[in-house]
Amino acid sequence: MCPKRILFVCLGNICRSPMAEAVFSKIVRDHGAQAAFEVDSAGLSSYHQGDLPDSRMRWHAERRGYTLTHRSRPVKREDFDRFDLIIGMDEENIRQLNRRAATPEQRAKIRRMADFRQRLLLDEVPDPYYGGDAGFEHVIDLLEDSCAGLYAALTR
Numbered sequence: 001m002c003p004k005r006i007l008f009v010c011l012g013n014i015c016r017s018p019m020a021e022a023v024f025s026k027i028v029r030d031h032g033a034q035a036a037f038e039v040d041s042a043g044l045s046s047y048h049q050g051d052l053p054d055s056r057m058r059w060h061a062e063r064r065g066y067t068l069t070h071r072s073r074p075v076k077r078e079d080f081d082r083f084d085l086i087i088g089m090d091e092e093n094i095r096q097l098n099r100r101a102a103t104p105e106q107r108a109k110i111r112r113m114a115d116f117r118q119r120l121l122l123d124e125v126p127d128p129y130y131g132g133d134a135g136f137e138h139v140i141d142l143l144e145d146s147c148a149g150l151y152a153a154l155t156r
C-alpha cells in the first residue's frame with residue numbers, strides 16, 4: 001500500500017477533526033499499519049490555535065478509550081499539496097475547502113467524512129459545540145463508523 005497522508009478538517013479543530021484524527025489513528029494502530037499512514041487535523045478558523053480539544057470532547061473521548069492531545073492549528077496552503085485526502089465534516093467545511101484549493105488537483109483531494117459511512121445514515125458530522133452530551137456521543141458514533149469505512153476504502 002502507498003503511504004497515505006490524511007487531513008481531517010472542521011471549523012475550530014477542537015471537537016470533530018481531532019476526534020476523527022484519534023479514531024482513524026486507532027484503527028491504523030490496531031491494524032499495525034502506522035508505516036502506511038500519516039494522519040493530522042486542522043481547522044478552517046484559527047480562533048482556537050494552540051488549544052487542546054474542547055474539554056467536553058476530551059471527556060467523551062476518554063470514556064471510549066481515546067486520549068486527545070492534538071493542538072488546534074489552522075489549515076495551511078501547503079496542506080493541499082502535502083496531504084492526499086482532505087476530509088471535511090460538514091457542507092460548510094467542504095465549501096470553505098473548495099474555496100481555498102488553488103488547483104483542480106488540490107480540489108480533487110477534498111472529501112466529505114459522510115462519504116465513507118458504513119452502518120449509520122449521515123449526511124454530515126454536525127458541530128457539537130453549542131449542544132449537550134448527546135451531540136458529542138453522536139459525533140464519536142459517526143466518526144467510528146465513517147473512519148472504519150475510510151480505512152476499508154483505502155486498504156481494499
Ligand code: 4NP
Nearest residue numbers: 010011012013014015016129
Ligand atoms: P469543531 O467545533 O469545528 O468541531 O472544532 C467548533 C469549535 C469551536 C467553534 C465552533 C465549532 N467556535 O465557534 O468557537
